[in-house]
Amino acid sequence: MTALAFSPEEVMGSQKLAASVNTNPVVVRRLLLALRRARLIETFAGKRGGARLRKKPNRIFLVDIYDAVESRPVIPINERKALKECHVSCKMKSIMSCVAESTEQAVRKHLRGITLAQLVRKVHHRR
Amino acid sequence: MTALAFSPEEVMGSQKLAASVNTNPVVVRRLLLALRRARLIETFAGKRGGARLRKKPNRIFLVDIYDAVESRPVIPINERKALKECHVSCKMKSIMSCVAESTEQAVRKHLRGITLAQLVRKVHHRR
DNA sequence: CCAACTGTAATCAAGACAATTACATTTAAG
DNA sequence: CTTAAATGTAATTGTCTTGATTACAGTTGG
Numbered sequence: 001m002t003a004l005a006f007s008p009e010e011v012m013g014s015q016k017l018a019a020s021v022n023t024n025p026v027v028v029r030r031l032l033l034a035l036r037r038a039r040l041i042e043t044f045a046g047k048r049g050g051a052r053l054r055k056k057p058n059r060i061f062l063v064d065i066y067d068a069v070e071s072r073p074v075i076p077i078n079e080r081k082a083l084k085e086c087h088v089s090c091k092m093k094s095i096m097s098c099v100a101e102s103t104e105q106a107v108r109k110h111l112r113g114i115t116l117a118q119l120v121r122k123v124h125h126r127r
Numbered sequence: 128m129t130a131l132a133f134s135p136e137e138v139m140g141s142q143k144l145a146a147s148v149n150t151n152p153v154v155v156r157r158l159l160l161a162l163r164r165a166r167l168i169e170t171f172a173g174k175r176g177g178a179r180l181r182k183k184p185n186r187i188f189l190v191d192i193y194d195a196v197e198s199r200p201v202i203p204i205n206e207r208k209a210l211k212e213c214h215v216s217c218k219m220k221s222i223m224s225c226v227a228e229s230t231e232q233a234v235r236k237h238l239r240g241i242t243l244a245q246l247v248r249k250v251h252h253r254r
Numbered sequence: 255c256c257a258a259c260t261g262t263a264a265t266c267a268a269g270a271c272a273a274t275t276a277c278a279t280t281t282a283a284g
Numbered sequence: 285c286t287t288a289a290a291t292g293t294a295a296t297t298g299t300c301t302t303g304a305t306t307a308c309a310g311t312t313g314g
Contacts, residue, residue: 046312173281
């Protein structure tokens with residue numbers, strides 16, 4: 001996404017993007033699909049196809065990207081069945097769900113404070 | 128840890144703890160080692176052995192437990208080598224490290240606000 | 255028409271991690 | 285002192301996740 005934000009006009013192919021993160025084009029395309037679903041980018045098929053940002057980099061927050069591509073929670077909850085004889089065990093799922101949920105919100109709040117434009121600015125900086 | 132905090136006097140064996148989270152005693156013992164290293168609990172070998180909290184539940188924060196047992200970062204950084212020809216690619220590791228670091232701090236700050244005592248209180252509550 | 259793309263499914267390989275087994279060591283209790 | 289019940293810890297196995305890869309149908313600009 002930072003690469004796309006770096007030259008917001010350009011339509012960049014999955015091949016080029018994959019090379020820049022040193023992975024396979026198909027992996028990138030799968031991510032691009034998720035980002036498109038979130039309406040962060042638009043993609044074009046055919047020759048000279050590829051992806052391009054749909055919003056200005058200063059209107060895209062990291063939380064948007066996080067929500068689009070990250071499926072697993074920061075704190076996963078134990079899905080095994082509780083021990084019926086144990087009062088603590090029986091309550092833990094609901095208790096930990098609450099902790100997990102609020103932690104997720106803390107992360108999202110933090111990521112709401114960072115824009116793609118900021119990252120691009122860092123690309124231009126010295127250090 | 129909530130189970131230990133529920134009856135802070137009792138020395139509880141890995142067998143009992145494992146049953147309450149529906150897993151294997153050895154898995155629990157490995158976690159207990161990490162918690163002991165963090166000085167959150169003490170363990171006793173031999174018959175009638177097991178684990179017990181070393182501090183009062185209201186002095187143990189979830190961040191302490193998180194630091195003790197969680198090794199993987201919330202946002203892992205891409206460890207592959209960058210594409211030398213690409214300016215963005217070359218800068219991304221340092222940029223994302225910064226994002227990952229601050230996100231980690233956000234999580235830890237949140238977890239610093241929750242104590243084991245609070246979780247125990249929830250165990251006692253109706254809903 | 256064709257070359258260069260995307261979209262997508264299917265398969266494969268690698269790595270992570272829990273579960274399990276095994277056993278040496280420790281300790282309380284009888 | 286002996287024994288039963290624990291921990292500490294290594295080794296192994298199985299499962300699951302995930303990225304990499306291959307393959308191919310569909311799309312589009314030149």
